[in-house]
Amino acid sequence: MCGKEIIDLRSDTVTLPTEEMLDAIRTAELGDDVFGEDPTVNRLEKLAAERMGKEAALLVTSGTQANLISLMSNTKRGELVILEAESHIYWYEVGGISMIAGLLPWPVKSRLGALDPENVETAIRPQNIHFPKPSLICLENTHNRHGGTIITSDQIKAISEVAQTYGLKLYLDGARIFNAAVALKIDVKEFTKHVDNLMFCLSKSLCCPVGSLLIGTGEFIEKSRKLRKVLGGGMRQAGIIAAPGIVALESMIDRLEEDHRNARRLAEGIAKIERIQIDLRRVQTNIVCFDISGLGIAADLFISKLKEKGILALTLDENKVRMVTHRGIEKEHVEKAIAAIESIASERHLELK
Numbered sequence: 001m002c003g004k005e006i007i008d009l010r011s012d013t014v015t016l017p018t019e020e021m022l023d024a025i026r027t028a029e030l031g032d033d034v035f036g037e038d039p040t041v042n043r044l045e046k047l048a049a050e051r052m053g054k055e056a057a058l059l060v061t062s063g064t065q066a067n068l069i070s071l072m073s074n075t076k077r078g079e080l081v082i083l084e085a086e087s088h089i090y091w092y093e094v095g096g097i098s099m100i101a102g103l104l105p106w107p108v109k110s111r112l113g114a115l116d117p118e119n120v121e122t123a124i125r126p127q128n129i130h131f132p133k134p135s136l137i138c139l140e141n142t143h144n145r146h147g148g149t150i151i152t153s154d155q156i157k158a159i160s161e162v163a164q165t166y167g168l169k170l171y172l173d174g175a176r177i178f179n180a181a182v183a184l185k186i187d188v189k190e191f192t193k194h195v196d197n198l199m200f201c202l203s204k205s206l207c208c209p210v211g212s213l214l215i216g217t218g219e220f221i222e223k224s225r226k227l228r229k230v231l232g233g234g235m236r237q238a239g240i241i242a243a244p245g246i247v248a249l250e251s252m253i254d255r256l257e258e259d260h261r262n263a264r265r266l267a268e269g270i271a272k273i274e275r276i277q278i279d280l281r282r283v284q285t286n287i288v289c290f291d292i293s294g295l296g297i298a299a300d301l302f303i304s305k306l307k308e309k310g311i312l313a314l315t316l317d318e319n320k321v322r323m324v325t326h327r328g329i330e331k332e333h334v335e336k337a338i339a340a341i342e343s344i345a346s347e348r349h350l351e352l353k
């Protein structure tokens with residue numbers, strides 16, 4: 001960061017590759033991955049599958065592509081998919097679930113991102129000529145729109161029991177699953193053992209430039225490989241993407257704790273500011289969401305005022321702002337962000353008096 005320092009808290013997707021990743025890219029052994037001949041991709045896929053306790057993995061271009069492929073792989077067109085009402089698949093993936101996969105999304109509300117098994121059971125309506133066949137349940141962990149909340153292993157297990165009872169598949173959008181594992185200090189397999197398949201992103205807090213991994217049985221991955229090709233995601237010398245992914249899995253996971261500490265520091269600072277509401281229970285990983293309706297200005301305007309002070313953030317809705325900590329955000333950046341929010345709030349306080 002140089003010149004007028006910009007503190008970018010919009011997302012952990014803004015992270016840049018580390019020097020070690022750049023070295024790994026420069027020296028990666030490459031081949032044509034559509035022919036299955038890129039040794040670096042093969043190594044990453046094997047490593048990722050082992051890490052998740054599953055048979056096989058597939059490197060894909062993005063989290064959105066991973067989710068779309070898994071929706072298509074796990075279902076047939078015309079079927080019904082149960083997902084959490086604030087989930088990324090439902091909100092932010094351009095309706096690919098319907099437009100491309102031909103599925104009916106069936107949103108179910110939750111309080112902190114964890115679906116209630118009873119509500120899922122209710123959503124699985126009895127067979128009836130009027131209803132599409134339910135075939136898949138999707139979970140998200142950590143849960144982005146709920147503020148980086150963690151869905152515990154027991155909560156996933158409870159949903160997996162419902163899925164098994166009714167013969168549905170269970171998929172996990174684990175874009176930030178390592179954040180959940182690090183926060184709870186447990187092995188990531190504690191989550192993955194309860195789901196049929198999942199994805200995680202390399203390009204978020206793990207700092208890789210590109211890529212996500214889809215993980216599941218050998219059969220699921222073979223089907224998904226073909227679907228990736230249909231969607232134009234077959235890549236040739238993809239080892240340049242896989243090489244930093246290997247570095248990420250080997251050395252970027254433990255440091256997520258630092259991001260969580262900074263998020264907590266940020267949230268606790270914000271909690272002290274008058275007229276701003278923050279639910280500290282939700283601040284469990286690297287995402288901090290807060291409500292500025294007490295300031296009497298729209299979140300868009302609040303964000304632009306923050307930008308003038310060198311702080312970048314995103315809106316969640318017209319009253320809510322989201323900030324995400326990541327590699328490159330240090331304690332002093334957090335303090336500057338709190339000070340900037342405080343100064344906007346006190347300006348508004350004077351105007352409102």
Ligand SMILES: Cc1ncc(COP(=O)(O)O)c(C=O)c1O
Nearest residue numbers: 062063064065088140144173175
């Ligand atoms: C929970 C979740 N799933 C999926 C995605 C999509 O990932 P990508 O931006 O790589 O398509 C995101 C992106 O922020 C996400 O937060």
